[in-house]
Amino acid sequence: MRKLKSSVKKRLRLLLNRLFTKSRWYNQRVFTKIYRHDLFNTRSSNDHNVSKSGSGSDLEQTKALIEQLPVLFQKYKIQSLLDLPCGDFFWMQKVDLTGIQYIGGDIVADVIKKNNAAFASEHIAFREIDIINDDLPKVDLILCRDLLVHLKNQQIIAALKNIKKSGSKYLLTTSFKNTTHNQDNGVIGFWRTINLELEPFNWKYPIDEIFENCTEGNGKYNDKYLLLYQINP
Structure with a gap:
């Protein structure tokens, strides 16, 4: 009975993911x-859970960044930055x-409320934003690290x-160069590597890059x- 319930739940979750993609x-x-259940850490059995954004946001994995x-900001004369998703602002x-x-x-309202209370200033602000459905502010650079891999x-x-x-x-965003096939994500929020330069994305010819020196796994x-792309003049 327990296995049957688990199977039904899994099928229902997959159906909801297909129906409510946008x-x-x-x-x-x-x-x-x-966020509330700290699943980015518990799913990866990360004991060093200093950030609810997961192990990829600790200071070891973000040292190069x-x-x-x-x-990079200086090289490309960046004066305005949209960090999406910002998560808990731990490393940034x-x-x-x-x-x-x-x-x-960030799409999580709890995160935005806490960040504004702790970090907002004349030059730093946090907004609730859905990267798919909301009109995004026009800035010099959009940083989209470790989000697309979950979609x-x-x-x-x-x-x-x-x-x-x-x-x-x-746009400065995450890509894994050794990934040879972009497998779809069965469930929104779970994780797999993606290579933006390959099908079905075909975002070729980045103009610059930052090697993260990732030691996970x-x-x-x-x-x-x-990878850095110039997306508008």
């Missing part, structure tokens, strides 16, 4: 549950944001289209990069 309400519900993002608060108007966006392929295509629609100049994901 639903703001459903996507918010999924990621709010993940903390060092290299300010260099270590990045030198001097001269940057920073907007942290279904159809959602990724919609998100990339919406990012370009914002009129923002650059005993080096299994050491092909993880942030």
Whole structure:
């Protein structure tokens, strides 16, 4: 009986994922549950859960980003940044944001409320944003790290289209160079590697990159990069 119930629940979840792929309400519900129950950490058995955004947001996995993002900001004259999703702002608060108007966006309302209470300032603000359905603010750079890997392929295509629609100049986003096939995500919120340069995305010819030096999975994901694209003039 227990196995039957589990099978029925799994089928129902897959059906809901197909039906509500572009639903703001459903996507918010999924990621709010993940945040409230700390599922990014528990699913990966991460004991060093310093951030509810998961092990990829600890200071070891973001060391290269903390060092290299300010260099990229200066190189491309970035003065405004949309960090989507911002999560709990755990590692980003270590990045030198001097001269940057920073907007942290996340679909989880709890995250935005806590971040604004703890970190908001004249140059730092947080907004509730759905990357698929909401109009995104026009900025110099959209940073989209470790989000698309949790979405279904159809959602990724919609998100990339919406990012370009914002009129923002650059996109810096996660891609795994050794991935040779972009498997779809069966359930929204779960994780797999993606390679944006391959089908069905075909986002080829990035103009720059940041090598993350990822050590998760005993080096299994050491092909993880942030790729920079110029998406508008």
